């Protein structure tokens with residue numbers, strides 16, 4: 577039975593996860609080394625809950641009860657009664673190790689120790705624990721209270737009991753849970769790479785500008801946001817770092833090669849919305865060029881990005897990263913894709929996707945475009961995913 581929850585790190589993610597846990601009636605202790613951050617977190621949560629009251633999503637009594645369930649502290653000792661601890665501190669392995677080494681002697685043997693990391697391996701995080709079968713990845717998306725998806729990642733050390741307990745708990749919180757292997761980027765941050773990478777490549781080849789590529793993917797593809805608008809929203813610095821880290825973690829597989837265009841934008845401080853300018857200008861939006869709404873060009877862009885995304889989703893099936901159902905759930909619930917990529921592949925026809933990729937592979941001669949063996953096999957067998 578998991579009742580007391582500990583969160584380490586009162587930043588964006590720690591706060592959001594604490595809110596979700598407290599709304600689900602758990603007692604929560606949030607620890608941060610920075611007192612000011614704790615005060616900010618508390619004030620931020622109060623504001624969010626007040627807004628929920630105004631919208632009549634919760635009552636004033638609910639708000640008070642939620643706040644009452646959460647303790648904010650700098651004292652790690654206050655986590656001693658926790659049944660589950662989720663660390664959501666800075667993305668640095670050494671710092672996470674130091675915190676876990678300090679933490680483990682304070683908690684019971686049965687306490688589960690989870691990490692919300694987006695790019696480090698759960699195996700490496702858990703390696704400093706004496707009882708490493710209690711480690712697990714519980715990866716929420718930002719903002720945690722609103723995003724339905726949670727990726728659950730057992731490491732090689734994780735036991736079945738830990739996996740089941742984490743899975744049941746997060747499901748009970750009303751989240752969509754997908755299970756995935758402890759591999760770089762887990763599901764979403766791996767499968768989504770071509771949405772950015774192929775869009776950037778199309779731009780770099782001079783085939784279309786940012787606005788046109790975004791138009792093709794939103795208007796013709798049904799994506800909620802075009803890749804350049806989305807990268808500007810995420811921040812080019814952050815998105816570039818994720819891409820680079822996935823690329824390195826895959827031993828420099830050319831499928832994940834980062835883009836100079838994005839690097840230069842990040843270097844120039846064109847970070848996106850947060851700096852007023854990224855691929856688009858948010859201070860003087862009239863300076864942005866209009867999309868070229870040529871349907872033939874638009875369809876070329878859509879097909880190219882989409883077949884690369886589908887190839888990546890198929891690779892995740894091929895390498896047993898997750899089940900086809902979970903991969904489609906991850907992309908629709910974690911990044912709001914209009915359709916699961918494997919479902920989409922079935923509808924478009926696997927032979928058609930194979931044709932598109934094979935054409936790119938023949939034209940460029942680059943390993944980046946190699947069709948996945950499972951795609952080849954399924955297309956030959958006229959098989960479908962669902």
Ligand code: NAI
Nearest residue numbers: 585586587588589608609610613664665666667693694718
């Ligand atoms: P953040 O920078 O907003 O917050 C991190 C917090 O950890 C800060 O308040 C900092 O004071 C605290 N901290 C740092 N070292 C500490 C220590 N030794 N002891 C206690 N507290 C410490 O970071 P954010 O964005 O919330 O990310 C946290 C984790 O969640 C990272 O592992 C990140 O990769 C992951 N993540 C982030 C997402 C995002 O969109 N921001 C999405 C999903 C996962």
